[in-house]
Amino acid sequence: MWPKTAISERLGLAWPLIQAPMAAATTPALAAAVSEAGGLGSLGVTMLTAEQYRAEVAAARERTSRPLNVNFFVHPRPSPLPEATARMRERLRPYYEELGLGEVPEAAEPAPPFDEPRLQAVLETRPEVVSFHFGLPAPAMVAAIKAAGLQVWSSATTVAEARWLEAHGCDAIIAQGLEAGGHRGTFLGADPAAQAGTMALVPQIVDAVSVPVVAAGGITDGRGIAAALMLGAAAVQMGTAFLLCPETKIPPAHRERLRRATDDGTRLTTLYSGRPARGLVTRFMDELADLEGRTAPFPTQNALTGPLRTRSPAGRQTDFVAHWSGQAAALARELPAAELVRRLAEETEQVLREGR
Numbered sequence: 401m402w403p404k405t406a407i408s409e410r411l412g413l414a415w416p417l418i419q420a421p422m423a424a425a426t427t428p429a430l431a432a433a434v435s436e437a438g439g440l441g442s443l444g445v446t447m448l449t450a451e452q453y454r455a456e457v458a459a460a461r462e463r464t465s466r467p468l469n470v471n472f473f474v475h476p477r478p479s480p481l482p483e484a485t486a487r488m489r490e491r492l493r494p495y496y497e498e499l500g501l502g503e504v505p506e507a508a509e510p511a512p513p514f515d516e517p518r519l520q521a522v523l524e525t526r527p528e529v530v531s532f533h534f535g536l537p538a539p540a541m542v543a544a545i546k547a548a549g550l551q552v553w554s555s556a557t558t559v560a561e562a563r564w565l566e567a568h569g570c571d572a573i574i575a576q577g578l579e580a581g582g583h584r585g586t587f588l589g590a591d592p593a594a595q596a597g598t599m600a601l602v603p604q605i606v607d608a609v610s611v612p613v614v615a616a617g618g619i620t621d622g623r624g625i626a627a628a629l630m631l632g633a634a635a636v637q638m639g640t641a642f643l644l645c646p647e648t649k650i651p652p653a654h655r656e657r658l659r660r661a662t663d664d665g666t667r668l669t670t671l672y673s674g675r676p677a678r679g680l681v682t683r684f685m686d687e688l689a690d691l692e693g694r695t696a697p698f699p700t701q702n703a704l705t706g707p708l709r710t711r712s713p714a715g716r717q718t719d720f721v722a723h724w725s726g727q728a729a730a731l732a733r734e735l736p737a738a739e740l741v742r743r744l745a746e747e748t749e750q751v752l753r754e755g756r
């Protein structure tokens with residue numbers, strides 16, 4: 401039997417099972433299908449303007465009145481680092497020539513990740529959970545979201561980050577183990593090489609904080625969900641498991657590589673954005689490996705690699721486009737999201753009942 405947890409009770413979920421917010425990959429159809437099936441559907445909205453955000457949430461709300469989670473990145477403005485930026489532009493130039501993409505873009509000043517217009521849009525649209533990656537926005541913004549009766553969540557990659565998030569008002573903490581696909585949510589500067597996997601991280605964070613803990617990283621089937629619940633998690637957040645759903649919006653090359661994924665096919669890289677993220681290994685990651693950790697700062701590096709990521713021709717995407725993935729991608733199944741949630745619920749039920 402699935403246990404009732406603080407998160408399933410608080411949000412009225414049939415299963416404490418969260419489809420992870422994944423910037424550019426999640427869709428209203430995906431999030432709504434998961435929420436309708438009894439889990440918590442999430443929208444990765446960090447790259448959207450406030451207007452686009454409103455449209456995305458409205459499209460999900462047309463399909464479901466069940467709870468929704470929306471997710472934003474938060475990070476300080478980058479310091480310029482002109483030397484690292486110039487070195488990176490120099491190393492990127494041959495790739496831009498090879499693909500006929502013109503000049504490497506100049507380092508652009510990024511827009512603030514979570515600003516007043518986005519806050520107002522959140523307060524208007526009232527998603528049940530507002531989650532953040534890379535820490536939290538300004539205390540007044542956190543206070544405004546909580547005062548509106550919405551929950552504030554964020555990711556921790558260490559016990560110190562979990563304690564910081566609890567002290568700054570987080571209602572639940574996502575313990576993101578090293579297996580996780582996509583960006584590490586690290587915001588207190590911990591070295592990824594020293595960070596713990598999900599099995600080690602979740603119980604240590606559960607012991608360190610009093611708010612509910614969501615386990616994330618490498619959880620792809622009922623065995624993983626049951627294990628996370630045994631470690632004390634009040635819910636699981638699964639990203640890679642949902643990447644092969646037809647409702648997910650990823651390029652065909654990414655989908656094709658995920659179908660053939662193996663246990664040893666991913667690596668952490670800073671080369672795409674300037675911060676560590678886990679993805680399927682690409683030629684780009686291999687050839688620039690000597691620049692790991694010496695990129696332009698996040699998210700300036702995103703601007704330098706933008707055309708490579710978004711305009712590489714179909715046949716070259718495997719070489720140049722970031723194909724984010726966790727370490728358990730080989731266990732992901734190609735099923736409609738609602739069917740996947742049902743299978744995950746049944747599998748977990750069986751493991752909890754029969755012990756395997």
Ligand SMILES: Cc1cc2nc3c(=O)[nH]c(=O)nc-3n(C[C@H](O)[C@H](O)[C@H](O)COP(=O)(O)O)c2cc1C
Pocket residue numbers: 420421422423425444445446471532533555576579580581582583616617618619637638639640641724725726727728
């Ligand atoms: C393609 C992809 C994109 C992601 N984008 C985000 C994001 O925008 N915000 C966020 O908080 N986490 C993001 N994540 C991380 C997930 O929230 C979660 O930590 C991770 O998927 C868990 O590991 P798993 O992929 O092994 O399930 C992303 C993960 C993937 C695979």
